Amino acid sequence: MNKTIGLIAGNRAFPIHVARAARRRGWLVAAVGLREETDPALESEVDRMHWVTLSELGGIPDWLKGAGVREVILAGQIQARRLVQSGQSFDPATRQLLARLPDRSGDSAMKLAVRVLQSKGFRVLHSAFLLKEWIPVRGDLTRLIPMADQRKELRSGLRLARKLAAWGVGQTLILKQGAVAAVEGMEGTDETIERAGRIAGPGCVVVKACGRGKDMRFDIPVVGEETLRRLAAVQAAGIGVEAGRTLLFDRPALIALADRLGLFVTAL
Amino acid sequence: MNKTIGLIAGNRAFPIHVARAARRRGWLVAAVGLREETDPALESEVDRMHWVTLSELGGIPDWLKGAGVREVILAGQIQARRLVQSGQSFDPATRQLLARLPDRSGDSAMKLAVRVLQSKGFRVLHSAFLLKEWIPVRGDLTRLIPMADQRKELRSGLRLARKLAAWGVGQTLILKQGAVAAVEGMEGTDETIERAGRIAGPGCVVVKACGRGKDMRFDIPVVGEETLRRLAAVQAAGIGVEAGRTLLFDRPALIALADRLGLFVTAL
Numbered sequence: 001m002n003k004t005i006g007l008i009a010g011n012r013a014f015p016i017h018v019a020r021a022a023r024r025r026g027w028l029v030a031a032v033g034l035r036e037e038t039d040p041a042l043e044s045e046v047d048r049m050h051w052v053t054l055s056e057l058g059g060i061p062d063w064l065k066g067a068g069v070r071e072v073i074l075a076g077q078i079q080a081r082r083l084v085q086s087g088q089s090f091d092p093a094t095r096q097l098l099a100r101l102p103d104r105s106g107d108s109a110m111k112l113a114v115r116v117l118q119s120k121g122f123r124v125l126h127s128a129f130l131l132k133e134w135i136p137v138r139g140d141l142t143r144l145i146p147m148a149d150q151r152k153e154l155r156s157g158l159r160l161a162r163k164l165a166a167w168g169v170g171q172t173l174i175l176k177q178g179a180v181a182a183v184e185g186m187e188g189t190d191e192t193i194e195r196a197g198r199i200a201g202p203g204c205v206v207v208k209a210c211g212r213g214k215d216m217r218f219d220i221p222v223v224g225e226e227t228l229r230r231l232a233a234v235q236a237a238g239i240g241v242e243a244g245r246t247l248l249f250d251r252p253a254l255i256a257l258a259d260r261l262g263l264f265v266t267a268l
Numbered sequence: 269m270n271k272t273i274g275l276i277a278g279n280r281a282f283p284i285h286v287a288r289a290a291r292r293r294g295w296l297v298a299a300v301g302l303r304e305e306t307d308p309a310l311e312s313e314v315d316r317m318h319w320v321t322l323s324e325l326g327g328i329p330d331w332l333k334g335a336g337v338r339e340v341i342l343a344g345q346i347q348a349r350r351l352v353q354s355g356q357s358f359d360p361a362t363r364q365l366l367a368r369l370p371d372r373s374g375d376s377a378m379k380l381a382v383r384v385l386q387s388k389g390f391r392v393l394h395s396a397f398l399l400k401e402w403i404p405v406r407g408d409l410t411r412l413i414p415m416a417d418q419r420k421e422l423r424s425g426l427r428l429a430r431k432l433a434a435w436g437v438g439q440t441l442i443l444k445q446g447a448v449a450a451v452e453g454m455e456g457t458d459e460t461i462e463r464a465g466r467i468a469g470p471g472c473v474v475v476k477a478c479g480r481g482k483d484m485r486f487d488i489p490v491v492g493e494e495t496l497r498r499l500a501a502v503q504a505a506g507i508g509v510e511a512g513r514t515l516l517f518d519r520p521a522l523i524a525l526a527d528r529l530g531l532f533v534t535a536l
Contacts, residue, residue, distance in 0.1 A: 084444040103446025178371025185450035
């Protein structure tokens with residue numbers, strides 16, 4: 001019998017890429033999706049699908065057990081804003097879980113999810129272990145490469161972005177001529193890019209980093225097509241990501257797109 | 269003959285408050301305003317007024333000398349975005365000045381302005397030295413005070429906001445239930461508040477801090493009526509500012525307004 005892997009799916013394309021990679025290896029995939037967050041297209045990429053709302057998180061472990069799952073991957077973000085917006089109702093089990101959170105950051109929520117899953121006997125796998133070939137080592141990835149002053153800006157930006165991420169601020173920092181144009185909070189990368197472009201104008205340089213001490217099992221930064229399209233829309237120069245700690249979706253298609261859009265992508 | 273003080277005026281109400289305080293002491297005020305940035309109402313509050321555009325900054329010292337000025341106050345911000353937006357033309361003297369900037373942050377621009385003024389024989393005064401009674405010491409300033417968990421949130425937020433400010437990111441950090449909702453970049457405090465409210469919902473807590481190592485002669489954080497009105501509009505809980513390092517405009521009117529709006533203002 002094939003091994004069944006559990007996939008707890010956040011938003012966007014990350015869970016879909018994981019599901020495809022798992023099935024290419026011959027595994028069955030039992031996925032849990034969060035309504036209004038997880039892409040409905042995931043359903044056709046997995047063997048069993050269980051949809052839950054934010055108020056039904058408490059029942060996930062039992063469903064996974066019933067599906068014969070021992071190993072779990074968490075892939076894709078859950079927007080932190082959903083945990084702090086009022087008017088949200090939670091069932092008693094979920095309320096109990098949320099009461100254990102030190103704060104309502106996405107990071108704390110994911111850490112708690114991992115602890116709960118482990119305490120119930122699941123093994124939590126690194127979310128990118130099936131997609132390692134899409135994690136770049138250091139180097140320029142596109143035909144267009146940063147100019148000398150942009151490289152300097154990227155390096156100092158990356159140092160700062162790492163600190164911001166480690167302190168619980170967002171992963172994305174946008175610079176223009178050495179000055180900080182925009183910092184990501186709960187609004188997400190795409191809105192941060194839009195804002196920087198609107199305020200600082202063309203030529204922005206974007207860095208995306210993972211904080212030290214972050215659990216890469218669920219917190220690896222990702223860059224996808226949508227990010228590149230936003231960068232092009234505001235005439236940004238390009239993006240610098242952390243070598244060995246960023247997932248590019250999917251890497252060959254993404255780099256081809258960056259080349260078409262005239263953006264640089266470089267791993268620092 | 270009365271002493272003439274030079275006032276290099278950035279945006280909003282700060283320069284107006286400085287001009288009034290100086291004239292209350294019997295000084296003459298010779299002010300330089302930046303077109304499209306400085307409030308035109310300043311003109312009726314000073315004795316001599318000189319309007320410049322961003323392309324005419326190089327001529328400021330000569331004009332101040334001609335007005336008999338020896339001591340200068342820089343008050344009010346100049347939006348950093350103006351220094352990085354393209355399509356901006358600069359005269360040769362200003363271009364030379366800008367070429368000396370390590371980056372295009374407002375902080376670097378102000379530091380350079382101070383150096384240039386000092387090298388031409390001017391004494392640069394602390395921008396708040398005429399308004400010291402509006403700088404709070406530690407304590408709650410409003411009838412409404414933070415709850416215990418909000419105090420905890422304010423204290424950890426202030427630690428982080430100080431670091432952010434020292435690193436050249438903005439002064440404002442907005443939290444909701446311990447999670448970072450929004451961080452200020454070039455967009456300014458008011459837009460940051462609007463965003464946090466839109467994304468994280470009611471109940472946000474705002475902190476505003478001055479980075480260590482900042483030159484308080486031109487970089488003291490300020491809170492005015494507009495900030496409080498924005499806070500009320502997004503149903504934020506209140507604001508925590510750095511004791512001894514924040515100017516409240518004007519303090520009695522501001523605290524009365526906060527009380528009317530049901531916001532807390534506390535100095536940490």
